[in-house]
Amino acid sequence: QLQLQESGPGLVKPSETLSLTCTVSGGSISSGTYYWGWIRQPPGKGLEWIGSIYYSGSTYYNPSLKSRVTISVDTSKNQFSLRLSSVTAADTAFFYCARIYDAYYMDVWGKGTTVTVSS
Amino acid sequence: DIQMTQSPSTLSASVGDRVTITCRASQSISRWLAWYQQKPGKAPKLLIFKASSLESGVPSRFSGSGSGTEFTLTISSLQPDDFATYYCQQYNSYSPLTFGGGTKVEIK
Numbered sequence: 001q002l003q004l005q006e007s008g009p010g011l012v013k014p015s016e017t018l019s020l021t022c023t024v025s026g027g028s029i030s031s032g033t034y035y036w037g038w039i040r041q042p043p044g045k046g047l048e049w050i051g052s053i054y055y056s057g058s059t060y061y062n063p064s065l066k067s068r069v070t071i072s073v074d075t076s077k078n079q080f081s082l083r084l085s086s087v088t089a090a091d092t093a094f095f096y097c098a099r100i101y102d103a104y105y106m107d108v109w110g111k112g113t114t115v116t117v118s119s
Numbered sequence: 120d121i122q123m124t125q126s127p128s129t130l131s132a133s134v135g136d137r138v139t140i141t142c143r144a145s146q147s148i149s150r151w152l153a154w155y156q157q158k159p160g161k162a163p164k165l166l167i168f169k170a171s172s173l174e175s176g177v178p179s180r181f182s183g184s185g186s187g188t189e190f191t192l193t194i195s196s197l198q199p200d201d202f203a204t205y206y207c208q209q210y211n212s213y214s215p216l217t218f219g220g221g222t223k224v225e226i227k
Contacts, residue, residue: 047155047163047206049216062215063120096162104210105153107174109162 002027004097004110012091012117018084022097022110029078030055035100038071038082040093041112048093052100053080060103087117121145121209125219131227138194140222142207147187154183154192155206157221163206167192194224202226 008020022036029036037052051061053071061069065084073080084091094114098106122145132138142152150170155163165174167183170190180195194201207219 046221047208047218049208049218052216064215098162101168104151104216105165105168105208106155106163107165107168109164112162 002099002108004099004108006095006097006110006113008113008115010114010116012087012115013119014088014117015086018082018087018091018115018117020082020095020097020113020115022080022082024078024080024099029073029080030075033102035103036073036080037098037100037106039096039098039106040091041096042090042093050082050084052103054103089117091115092117121148121211121214121217123207123209123217123219125205125207125222127222128220129223129225131225132197133227134197134199136197136227138197138201138224140192140205140207140224142185142190142192142219144188144190144209144211146211148209148211150186151210151212152183152185152190153208153210154181155208156201156203157206158203166205197224 003025005023012018035052038050051071053059068085070083094112096112097110099108101107124143126141152170154167157163171183182193204221204223206221
């Protein structure tokens with residue numbers, strides 16, 4: 001059964017870079033049908049798609065975050081990662097990684113990890 | 120970007136009730152719509168894709184309909200496990216993926 005697990009620091013200082021990794025188990029990140037992505041949810045608010053990546057490295061990002069986001073993939077480790085630069089308190093959120101069917105909808109989610117931006 | 124608007128934002132209902140949630144897109148998205156259920160402290164769970172296709176393992180009391188700009192999620196007979204927040208999400212080609220604001224289904 002496919003599982004995704006987010007990992008990374010739970011606390012990041014303002015203006016620094018948030019870095020998270022998603023480890024995929026029970027299946028290959030190189031499956032052709034799927035993209036892999038990041039979604040965030042500020043406390044008490046709704047969901048926001050951050051961006052997605054294909055195992056080949058092809059990416060696409062939410063235009064509202066594009067200038068600050070980098071998503072990368074490491075097929076040898078079955079992992080993909082998120083970097084969000086120049087963070088502010090507004091970036092405090094629960095971050096989820098997910099498998100995205102054909103770049104369309106999220107059919108498998110990680111449990112999520114909370115990231116707080118504070119000095 | 121395509122904006123997704125859900126209504127109502129909160130819905131109070133009783134076990135056994137038929138519940139309908141609406142999602143409207145700011146432009147036509149054909150049938151490129153998914154629905155998710157999220158419980159407090161948990162990740163969202165995919166319920167429906169392509170407007171009306173039920174994800175494997177999802178109870179048949181959940182159904183989706185619509186096309187173009189207006190979509191509905193219906194729970195035919197609300198069960199205790201269904202009290203949660205529901206989100207729609209569009210995936211129209213060449214547009215960023217966007218979610219609706221959510222509908223919280225509460226116990227009446």
